[in-house]
Structures are given as structure tokens and as C-alpha cells.
Amino acid sequence: MGYTLVYTQVLEFLPYLIKGAWISLQIAILAFSGGMFFGLILATIRTFGNNISNKIVICYVTFFTNTPQLVQIYFLFFALPEFGILLSPYIAVLLGMTLNAAAYLCEIQRAGFLSIRQNELDAAKTLNFSLMQQVKYVILPHIMKVLFPPLSNHYIIMTLGTSMAAIFGVEELTGRAFNINSETFRSVEIFSITALIYIVITFIATFLLAVIGRYFFKAKIRIIQ
Amino acid sequence: MPQIEIKSANAFYDKLHVLKNIELSVDRGEIVSLIGPSGSGKSSLLKMLVGLLIPKSGDVYLNKTLVNFNNQSDLRVIREQIAIVFQQYNLFQNMNVLKNVSIAPTKIQKRNPKEVNDQALFLLEKVGLKDKLESYPDELSGGQQQRVAIARALCLNPEILLLDEITSALDPELVKEVLDSIRLLAAEGMTMLIVSHEMSFVREVSSRVVFMDDGSIIEVNNPKNIFESPKEKRTLDFVGKILKDK
Numbered sequence: 001m002g003y004t005l006v007y008t009q010v011l012e013f014l015p016y017l018i019k020g021a022w023i024s025l026q027i028a029i030l031a032f033s034g035g036m037f038f039g040l041i042l043a044t045i046r047t048f049g050n051n052i053s054n055k056i057v058i059c060y061v062t063f064f065t066n067t068p069q070l071v072q073i074y075f076l077f078f079a080l081p082e083f084g085i086l087l088s089p090y091i092a093v094l095l096g097m098t099l100n101a102a103a104y105l106c107e108i109q110r111a112g113f114l115s116i117r118q119n120e121l122d123a124a125k126t127l128n129f130s131l132m133q134q135v136k137y138v139i140l141p142h143i144m145k146v147l148f149p150p151l152s153n154h155y156i157i158m159t160l161g162t163s164m165a166a167i168f169g170v171e172e173l174t175g176r177a178f179n180i181n182s183e184t185f186r187s188v189e190i191f192s193i194t195a196l197i198y199i200v201i202t203f204i205a206t207f208l209l210a211v212i213g214r215y216f217f218k219a220k221i222r223i224i225q
Numbered sequence: 226m227p228q229i230e231i232k233s234a235n236a237f238y239d240k241l242h243v244l245k246n247i248e249l250s251v252d253r254g255e256i257v258s259l260i261g262p263s264g265s266g267k268s269s270l271l272k273m274l275v276g277l278l279i280p281k282s283g284d285v286y287l288n289k290t291l292v293n294f295n296n297q298s299d300l301r302v303i304r305e306q307i308a309i310v311f312q313q314y315n316l317f318q319n320m321n322v323l324k325n326v327s328i329a330p331t332k333i334q335k336r337n338p339k340e341v342n343d344q345a346l347f348l349l350e351k352v353g354l355k356d357k358l359e360s361y362p363d364e365l366s367g368g369q370q371q372r373v374a375i376a377r378a379l380c381l382n383p384e385i386l387l388l389d390e391i392t393s394a395l396d397p398e399l400v401k402e403v404l405d406s407i408r409l410l411a412a413e414g415m416t417m418l419i420v421s422h423e424m425s426f427v428r429e430v431s432s433r434v435v436f437m438d439d440g441s442i443i444e445v446n447n448p449k450n451i452f453e454s455p456k457e458k459r460t461l462d463f464v465g466k467i468l469k470d471k
Contacts, residue, residue, distance in 0.1 A: 119313050119315040120317055120318065122315060123311065123315035123316070124317075125277065125304075126275045126276075126308070127329035127333060127377075128301055128304045133332065137317070137320075137328065138319075141319040142318065142319055218319065
């Protein structure tokens with residue numbers, strides 16, 4: 001193999017790549033937050049709703065967890081204009097990832113609802129806790145402890161999933177790596193550095209989430225794997 | 226003067242009629258034990274007294290005052306005076322032992338935290354758990370958890386204590402340490418309603434024993450009579466069977 005590694009040329013593009021990483025991070029955080037919010041509504045309906053609303057949520061979750069996310073975003077980007085709805089690449093990706101996340105986060109949060117222990121609530125009632133006090137002292141600490149690890153996992157998966165945005169021309173980390181590649185053809189250097197940046201992002205996120213989970217919510221997470 | 230008076234109370238779980246025309250009065254300082262087969266309504270009767278099971282008809286008086294179970298402020302009043310210890314302990318898993326005992330007095334009753342802390346330490350020492358203050362429930366044995374639950378109930382300074390089969394989830398060697406804690410309370414004159422399958426304990430501590438079957442009270446008698454010469458045939462069958470098994 002006569003390939004000589006030359007990193008100097010690519011390192012000039014490092015600030016450009018890091019700005020791209022920031023956009024990746026934005027998409028991940030926004031889509032995750034939106035998915036959490038929408039997923040919480042779905043999980044609430046699924047837990048406390050009636051038969052019909054339940055079925056609607058089940059259909060939604062089944063659809064979004066059984067079709068590829070890429071197809072979902074393609075639909076938003078290429079099919080919706082046929083109905084007169086034109087989305088920018090960034091919005092299409094963000095919306096697609098949010099809708100997809102809502103389905104998964106609905107199921108995770110629903111598991112949290114189901115894990116609330118009725119006998120602790122009975123005890124809280126007989127100790128004269130009001131509903132808000134039950135939520136504050138018993139329900140939330142328990143749910144956060146149970147849910148924090150799977151939610152963190154899903155956030156990491158979503159961070160990596162943002163690379164799909166490159167396909168639609170969003171200039172996030174992967175998109176920018178692709179741009180530099182077509183200019184310099186230094187594929188090995190560019191994509192190895194890109195991979196390294198992803199590793200740094202997810203390691204930092206994993207570490208921060210583990211610290212938050214362990215010390216604020218007493219979740220059973222090891223900080224150093 | 227009766228501290229608790231229950232008059233023809235009926236209660237249901239969905240369609241299941243679990244309490245049928247219950248008539249019972251308990252005087253201050255009395256220790257009344259409820260015995261009977263599983264599903265006879267003993268636990269349901271205790272749950273009704275703390276408002277976890279709302280009676281469909283009948284009246285309950287606490288210190289001569291009629292309780293309206295559909296009124297939140299009435300529920301608060303009865304729950305301030307009546308504390309319950311559950312069969313499954315029902316401790317808060319996310320709080321350590323000290324916090325389990327002190328949270329309701331400080332956050333709900335809004336008492337002075339320092340005073341509550343002193344009382345919690347005193348009670349935990351009394352039940353032999355002074356060295357477990359920082360432990361979480363899942364780090365304790367069943368007997369230890371049950372004694373935390375007793376301390377939690379007592380820290381509310383209740384007038385009446387309800388004990389719902391507090392030894393039935395415990396290993397035989399752990400039963401004694403829990404019953405010893407109850408004997409101490411009995412000696413101090415606390416009003417208690419005890420659901421138990423520990424017949425020798427029931428006989429030893431009770432002022433009166435109530436035999437229940439199929440949601441009804443069949444017989445109320447003193448402990449000697451209920452075990453030696455019950456009035457009702459169903460009591461005799463139950464007591465005879467239990468004593469023979471022992």
C-alpha cells in the first residue's frame with residue numbers, strides 16, 4: 001500500500017469540523033428534548049388513556065420503531081413537498097429525528113410509569129402526602145433512577161444518528177467531513193479524525209450523564225466503564 | 226369511651242364485597258387483634274380505617290366525631306391520629322432509614338427538624354437500628370425493614386397504631402425481634418389494632434380478639450375464651466386447625 005498519511009493538510013480544517021460537531025450536537029439535543037416532551041405525552045396517554053387513544057399511540061410507536069429512520073426523513077423531505085409542505089434539510093432532519101425519538105422515548109418513559117410501586121404510594125398517602133408531595137418525594141426520584149440509564153443510552157444513539165443529516169446536505173460534522181474529502185481526497189485522514197471527534201463527543205456526554213445520574217438521581221451507573 | 230367506633234360498615238373492591246356490616250368499637254389503650262383465614266377482610270378493615278379503602282355505607286367515628294371518607298381534610302385528620310404498618314413494610318426505597326422515619330414529621334407535619342431528628346434517633350435506637358441510619362431499605366433484612374416501618378409510624382406520634390400482618394413476611398428467627406418492639410409499645414398503653422397469625426402473641430398481648438371470616442365479624446371475645454371456649458363453631462374450627470398445625 002503506497003498511501004502516505006499526511007495529517008497537516010487536514011488539520012487546517014479542524015476548526016471547520018468542530019463547528020460542524022457543534023451543529024450535530026444541537027440537532028441531537030433539540031431532537032432528544034422534543035422527543036422527551038412528545039414521548040411523555042404519548043406515554044401518559046398510553047398509561048392513563050382510554051382504549052381508542054391507546055390504540056392510536058400503539059400505531060404511532062409501532063410505525064416509527066419498525067421503519068428505518070432514514071426512510072422517515074426521506075418521506076418528510078421528498079414526499080411532503082407533494083402536499084405543498086416544503087421543509088429545509090435541517091428542519092426535515094430535526095423533525096424526523098424528533099418524531100422517531102418520541103416513539104422510543106414513549107416506551108422508555110412508559111416503563112418508568114409502570115415501575116412506580118403502589119405500596120410506596122399507599123404509605124405516602126397514609127403519611128398524609130399530598131399528590132404533589134407524592135410526585136416530588138416518591139414518584140420522581142424513583143422514575144429518574146430507573147429511567148436515567150436507558151434515556152442516556154438513547155441520547156448517545158441519537159448523537160451518532162445525526163450523521164444521517166449529511167445525506168440531506170446539512171453541514172454538520174459528517175457533512176463537513178464529506179465536503180473536505182471532495183476537496184482534498186485525504187479520505188483516511190479526514191474520516192479517522194471525524195470518527196475521533198464523534199468518540200470525544202460521546203465520551204464527554206457519557207461521562208457527564210453518568211455523573212448527573214449517579215449523584216443527582218442515585219442511578220446505578222459506573223462512571224468509568 | 227370508645228376511641229374508634231365502626232357502625233355497620235360495608236366496603237367493596239370493585240364488585241367484591243370485602244367488609245360486611247362491620248360493627249366494632251375500640252377503647253383508648255385497648256389492644257384488639259384480628260384473626261381469621263386469608264381473605265376474611267382483616268387487612269381491608271385496617272385499610273378502611275386509614276382511608277385506603279373507602280366504605281360504601283356505614284359510619285366510622287374517631288373520638289366521637291363522624292369521619293367523612295370523601296373529604297380530604299377529614300382524611301388528613303384520621304391519618305394524623307392513626308398510623309399503619311404494612312405487611313410489606315412499604316418503605317421509600319429512595320430514602321435512607323433516617324429519612325424514611327423523619328420525612329413525614331418534617332415535610333408534612335412541619336415539625337421542628339431538630340426535634341424530629343432526636344425523636345427518630347430515639348425510636349430507631351429503641352427498635353435496635355441505631356447503627357443503620359444511613360442504610361437504604363434494600364440493604365436491610367426483612368426484620369430490620371419492618372422495624373424501620375414501625376419507627377416511621379411511631380414518629381408521627383399517632384394515638385392509634387394499626388399493624389397489618391407485620392410478621393408474616395419474616396423468617397421465624399426475625400419474628401421475635403419485631404414482636405419484642407410491639408410488646409414494648411403495648412406496655413406503654415398505645416391503642417392498637419393487630420392483624421396477626423402469631424396466635425401465641427395474640428393471646429399474650431390482646432385485650433380482645435376479633436375473629437373474622439368472609440368479610441364479617443363472627444365473634445369478639447377475650448383471648449382466653451376465643452382460644453379455649455369460643456362461642457361460634459366457625460371460630461372453633463379455625464382456632465382448632467391453627468393450634469393443631471403449630
